[in-house]
Amino acid sequence: MTESGRNARVAIFCDCLPSTGIGHAVRCLALGRELAARGALVRHVLAEGSATEPHRIAGVVPDLLAAAPDSPALAGALDDFLRRTEADLLVVDSYLATPSFYADLAAARPTLPVLAFDDQGEKAGLPLLGVLATGLAAVPDPFPGRFAPFSAVGPEFFPLSETCRRTLNRAPRRDGRLERLLLVMGGSDPEGQTTRLARLLRTLDNLSEVHVVAGPLFGDTAELRRALADDPHFRLHESPPDFHALAVSCDLALTGAGITLVELLSLGVPIAALILADNQEPAARALEKRELGIVLGRFDRLDDEELLAAARRAMADPERLERSAAKGRALIDGRGAVRLADRVLEILARYRGEAFAADEVVEEYRRASAHPEPYRKALWGSAEGMTNRFLLALEALGPGPLGSWCDVGCGTGDFLLTAESAREVESCTGLDLSPEMIAFASGRDFRTRDRRFLRQSFLEPVPGAPFDLVTCLGVLQKCGLGLKRAVRGLARLVRPGGRVLASTKNLxxxxxxAPGFLPNPGHHWFRPAQIxxxxxxxxxxxxFLRGMDTRTKTFQTLEGSHNLLALGVREGGHA
Known part of the structure; x- marks a missing residue:
């Protein structure tokens, strides 16, 4: 396991309120459990006013912020917590956090990777690293291309609760009978649809058993109890600890189209879903499109007679319900939390520049070494682009001799050839891990007499160090070390007052x-603030930190180019 997984400090923030339900807490706890199993250090954080019952049941003690989920003070309160706990990554799961919260957090912590759960593309325009879109309707289309390397999109990532995962799947009925009905609208049901449906179902005379569930944040159940009074066919369950076992004992669930719906799919329970909120509509559409269940409609667009008729139609086709349940169980296979945790740690590794191993890089250059053209050996896009990159680097360094120079990732030695045409080079030490690159560079003619090309890592002791100048062009995006470790290694090679010049890919x-315009997955891409x-x-x-266009040989704004060039001076001396 990489350092990103074993030592990562992950903060997971959510709200858990009657108005938003307990779904946030359920999926955050599922993700946190799997991250911890992989060696991450996980802290759960709740907004002010959130219920802690789901965390208590899971054996987790959350941290509580002194700010409500829609408060202007939320970003500051969370930032204080993140700094105090030295978090490496933040996961947010909130319907109520405002766009200004994300903007304020990004301004305060421009290099902190932030991922947010997204249910219907609502987070597409926010200053995030990526999204965790795990719903039935999740697709990458709404999101900007920069999210792609840092997101998990699709229902295969849906994180189920541990109790749900451990519950044995429902055995399908072969006789076409509906004897046990489950009525559950989720953890809170702020719209009161449990009581409404219970009253309507009482008018039917063909129901043997109806199990009615009031979730942990349901509130006062007095009205619901009155609706069920004196009917032996109805049984009320208040926050049942065995909810999932109860669910698999039933032949049909009337449920909301939230997270409970997906849990029921995973258990193979036939579903008739009622849409309770705007954010549930995409899931309901996907449920119908995938033929995973029946959609009754939206609660506020159906009168009582229409809603009862929709429920009766659903109950009249048990064979269709069983077919749908089988499809749902195949789609939601119970390993979503495992996949999501693996993906989150992969995202963190990619963000840090740790996703590629050095051996993988060496093998890539070994294959490229068969090309006759130097630019193709070094995996540059074109000969012109390679030369222009070197010329822009020299322009950034300014006029004058280069002094003692170490070129990290020297490849074919073409940077030295380009520099010799315009500058005096006192000495040059080229480093590369590829034996083919070192052999090729060593056999070329150079004007600089004091030169050497060495096959070694720049993290090892380098003959001639410290240098006046260390360059590292096109290496950081795939060096197998991680961004910060690599830059520390470059800095150690340069004398106080000396300079480090590096180019890399610009996220x-x-x-x-734009959606669909994606960063090349074969490279790491970095935010300028990370550099x-x-x-x-x-x-x-x-x-110096600028974008550059190697086609036109010009410097650009950072927003205007996918390449960036950075020049730094080693502290402790004079440039």
Whole structure:
């Protein structure tokens, strides 16, 4: 397991209120459990006023913020917690947190990776690293391209609760009978549809058993009790600890189209769903489209007669219900939380620049070494682009001799050839892990007499160090080390007052705001703020951070290019 998984400090923030239900807490606890099983250090954080019952049942003690989920003070309160606990990653699950919350948090913590649960594309325009869209209707289409490497999208990632996962699946009925009916609208039911449906169902004379569930945040059940009074066919269950076992004993569930619906699908329970809120409509549409269950309609667009008729139609086709239940169980297979935890840690590794191993990089260059052209050996896009990148790097360094120079990831040695055409080079040490690159560079003619090409890591002792200049072009996006570790290694090679120049891939390119325009998955992509933080933490005073266009050989704004160039001066001396 990478360091990202074993030592990652992950904060998971959610609200758990009667108005939003307990679904946030359920899926956050499921994710947190699997992250902890992989060695992550997980802290659960709740907004002010949230219920702690789901966490208590799961044996988790959450941290409570002194700010409501829609409060202007929420970002500041959460930022204080994140700094105090030195969190590496934040996961947010909230319907009520405002866009200004995300903007304020991004302004306060521009390098903190933030992932948010998303139910219907509502987080697409927010300043996030990515989304966790795990609903039935989840697709990547609404989201900007920059989210793609850092998101988990699809119902295969749905995180089920542990008790749900451990419950044996319902055995399908073969006789076409509906003897036991489950009525559950979720953890809270703020719209009062449990009581409404219970009253309507009492008018039917063909129901043997109806099990009515009031969830943990249902509130006062007095009215519901009155609705069920004196009818032996109806039984009320208040926050039943064995809810999932109860569910699999039933032949049909009338339920809301929230998280409970997906849990019931995983158990193979036939479903007739009532839409209780705007955010449930995509799931309901997907339920119908995938033929996973029956949709009754939206609660506030059906009068009592229409709702009862829809319920009767659903109950009249038990064979269809059984077919749908089988499809639902196949789709929601119970491993969503495992997949989601693995994906979250993969996202963190990719964000840190740790997703590719050094051996993988060496093998890639071994295969490329068979090409006759130097630019293709070094995996540059074109000869012109390679040369222009070197010329822009020299322009950023300014006029004058280069002094003692170490070129990390020197490849074919073409940067030295380009530099010699315009500058005096006192000495040059090229480093590369690829034996093919070192062999090719060593056999070329250079004007610089004091030169050497060494097959070694720049983290090992390098002959001639410390240097006046260390360059690292096109390496950070795939060096197998991680961004901060790599920049620290570069900084150690340069003398006080010396300079480090590096280029890499820019996640801040505005083109990635468009859906479908995706960063190349074969590279790491970094936010400019990450580069700045890595330089400063390594003791490098950042003097230059610009985008660059290698086609036109011009510098660009950071938003205007997918490449960026950074120049830093080692503290403790004079440039």
């Amino acid at each position: 801040g390119w505005r083109a990635f705001d 700045q933080e890595a330089f400063e933490e390594a003791g490098l005073r950042l003097e």
